[in-house]
Amino acid sequence: MAGVGGLLVEGSRRIGEAQGMGAGSGGRGEKGDTDPVKLSRLAAAGGVAGPVLFTVAWVAGTLRQAGHSAAEVQLSGLAAEDARNPQIMMAGFVLLGAGTVVFGAGLGRVAAPRSAGPWLVLLAGVASVAAGLFRRDHMLLAGPGFAGESWHNQVHDVVSGAAYGAMLAAPLVLARRWRDDPDWAPVSRPVQILALASALALVVFASGIAGPYNGVVQRIAVTLPLTAEILIAGRMLTLPVTGSAAGPGVTPGQEAPVNQGG
DSSP states (O other): OHHHHHHHHHHHHHHHHHHHHHHHHTTOBTTBSHHHHHHHHHHHHHHHHHHHHHHHHHHHHHHHSTTOOTTTSOTGGGGSTTSSSHHHHHHHHHHHHHHHHHHHHHHTTTSOTTOSHHHHHHHHHHHHHHHHHSOOSOSSSSOTTOOSOOHHHHHHHHHHHHHHHHHHHHHHHHHHHHTTOTTTHHHHHHHHHHHHHHHHHHHHHHHTTTGGGHHHHHHHHHHHHHHHHHHHHHHHHHSOTTGGGGOTTOOTTOOOOOOOOO
């Protein structure tokens, strides 16, 4: 767990540094524009690569489970101890988490100071890494010989819930913050719709009313907020580092006001 906690500490430090650069110098680092540009591009790349690699992992992992359909096996089950080639899905969780942590750290440049959005993204990333490291015991939820749950299965359930919650909350918080920002308004509404649709899908998934198609519902519920992450990352790539990178209401080339209140 120390390694997972280290990711959160490092991500928090980067958010603080990025917000400091945006507030104090209009999004420019001490060495000029090159470093902020690289940070923004790296963060956006993480926001795209993580979700894409995770999706590739669950598709590949699903295809490797001979005799079991996507509707039958949930995503966490693909990384379980009795799954076939569980390393594929374990890597998917870890790569998603790592990319999302990098994305969350860079997102601090475009979110308002003290915004909960980047922190929620970081939480989702760290929880995703933990979900890959602490696996479920069995691929299926029920079966012969299943007697109780191991401690790592219980940890997996907790961190998976945290990842779900953070993945849903982060787009909603950011969409609300950006709805009046001319640079971010174009993605604000789509991101909000994706998050709400995912929440609805999760309700269906948790209720079990989808029956034998619950695994498919889960994949839809997870893919929607990951699509929102990709949309936000794509927007980061199209905006200049100055301007919205320094905070809402700051146009390119205009410095963000320095907070004098300490």
